[in-house]
Amino acid sequence: MALLEVKNLSISFGGLKAVDGFHIDIEKGQLYGLIGPNGAGKTTVFNLLTGVYKPNAGSIVLDGKNITGRSNIQINQDGVARTFQNIRLFKDMSVLDNVKAGLHNHYRYSAVEGIFRLPRYFKVEREMDQEALRLLDVFGLADECDFKASNLPYGKQRKLEIARALATQPKLLLLDEPAAGMNPNETAELMDTIRFVRDTFDMTILLIEHDMKLVSGICEKLTVLNFGQVLKEGPTSDVLHDPEVVKAYLGE
Numbered sequence: 001m002a003l004l005e006v007k008n009l010s011i012s013f014g015g016l017k018a019v020d021g022f023h024i025d026i027e028k029g030q031l032y033g034l035i036g037p038n039g040a041g042k043t044t045v046f047n048l049l050t051g052v053y054k055p056n057a058g059s060i061v062l063d064g065k066n067i068t069g070r071s072n073i074q075i076n077q078d079g080v081a082r083t084f085q086n087i088r089l090f091k092d093m094s095v096l097d098n099v100k101a102g103l104h105n106h107y108r109y110s111a112v113e114g115i116f117r118l119p120r121y122f123k124v125e126r127e128m129d130q131e132a133l134r135l136l137d138v139f140g141l142a143d144e145c146d147f148k149a150s151n152l153p154y155g156k157q158r159k160l161e162i163a164r165a166l167a168t169q170p171k172l173l174l175l176d177e178p179a180a181g182m183n184p185n186e187t188a189e190l191m192d193t194i195r196f197v198r199d200t201f202d203m204t205i206l207l208i209e210h211d212m213k214l215v216s217g218i219c220e221k222l223t224v225l226n227f228g229q230v231l232k233e234g235p236t237s238d239v240l241h242d243p244e245v246v247k248a249y250l251g252e
């Protein structure tokens, strides 16, 4: 059974069928790409998978659990985490606190323990500091843990956003155009980081990307969306060489 099984997923905005009968099966540990022209519906698929939008039709099953129609917070707790096209960090918070924000799903103290600073509050905070530092270390960001997030260079902000998403201990990680705004060196480093995340955390990753070098370099399978519908799916090189895909997407 696939880790993610999506069938017939659909949503309309007014008269526009933004996503129409979308399907995808992603195996555990797979690095999967979702591509397509501007406005094809890729980010809307992410918004459906994460509960930002509720579908008009279709089903989303994660690791055997039907998560269709659940809220954004519930779906995160079920095991789906994401990053955004435009980086969304807590810019005025420290690098460490950004990761700790992601850890709150799994580390808890009561309001009373927090307000009155009872021993359990300090114990949980200490454990969260250690876990956050461990994650930052994996991404080579531990030395910058006290920096304000907005003071990190762009490439490191992307890494921090991935670290924060991983802090929620997801089963599935969604990356929305992770290479957007990156120079070729940063993109090459990002490809290493994504491969590293998959291998180190045995993570299943679905990413939206326009950078074909990144897509062909790291994705094992692709789904191509066009006008809200699946145009093609399959192994990366087959899909990228498909004449219909070349025509619709690459414009060659």
Ligand SMILES: Nc1ncnc2c1ncn2[C@@H]1O[C@H](COP(=O)(O)OP(=O)(O)OP(=O)(O)O)[C@@H](O)[C@H]1O
Binding pocket: 013, 016, 018, 036, 037, 038, 039, 040, 041, 042, 043, 044, 045
């Ligand atoms: N909340 C909304 N209300 C109305 N229309 C929307 C909404 N969200 C998305 N759309 C429309 O749905 C279509 C798909 O948009 P979406 O952002 O998913 O495309 P995309 O493939 O991610 O594009 P890009 O590559 O440019 O990011 C577009 O026509 C968009 O204008």
